[in-house]
């Protein structure tokens with residue numbers, strides 16, 4: 234049986250708010266596990282996976298959203314029933330890089346790939362980053378992964394590579410890291426060198 238027309242509709246993007254969205258956390262964990270199982274995505278855990286630890290991980294990220302150091306954006310399928318993907322902005326406070334944000338945990342469900350979900354959540358998180366004055370964004374991904382091909386399509390530029398930087402979740406092989414950055418359009422005009430920290 235094919236996907237219903239509602240599922241095929243454009244994904245709907247939400248900004249995670251713990252009061253309204255806490256019931257989606259087990260789905261965040263399921264999607265995270267699905268990416269490790271189906272793509273060997275290097276994202277915090279290696280197999281064998283303990284689903285409770287992955288749920289706990291997302292509860293901790295939700296606490297960071299509550300504390301204001303993180304923003305998480307997620308997309309639901311057009312019918313609102315399935316989590317299609319998500320991404321986070323880590324906005325750790327420093328006085329020397331108050332305009333730098335780190336893009337983390339971009340994961341799209343294997344059931345919702347190549348339909349613009351990554352682009353939709355990335356555009357949403359960049360709009361939020363810009364509103365909050367986080368106008369220089371950095372991120373890391375695995376060398377040789379599809380994501381390495383995707384980020385330049387979203388306007389990200391490579392800043393360097395680190396070989397043997399992380400452990401593949403199933404084989405335990407060491408994999409290289411590629412770093413990307415993007416300077417959002419308002420960066421030059423927004424940051425005033427005279428502003429005191």
Ligand SMILES: CC(C)(COP(=O)(O)OP(=O)(O)OC[C@H]1O[C@@H](n2cnc3c(N)ncnc32)[C@H](O)[C@@H]1OP(=O)(O)O)[C@@H](O)C(=O)NCCC(=O)NCCS
Pocket residue numbers: 268272274318338339340341342345346347348349350351352353373374375378379380382383384386387
């Ligand atoms: C990589 C990933 C996030 C892409 O998500 P997606 O929703 O399928 O991507 P989109 O449909 O929004 O595509 C965005 C752009 O990237 C390109 N793209 C997406 N997947 C690609 C792939 N496998 N190879 C090459 N380009 C790709 C698309 O063509 C599109 O560019 P275009 O609009 O200029 O044509 C998804 O495959 C995924 O979650 N993979 C496993 C987890 C992962 O690697 N996450 C990144 C961790 S840093």
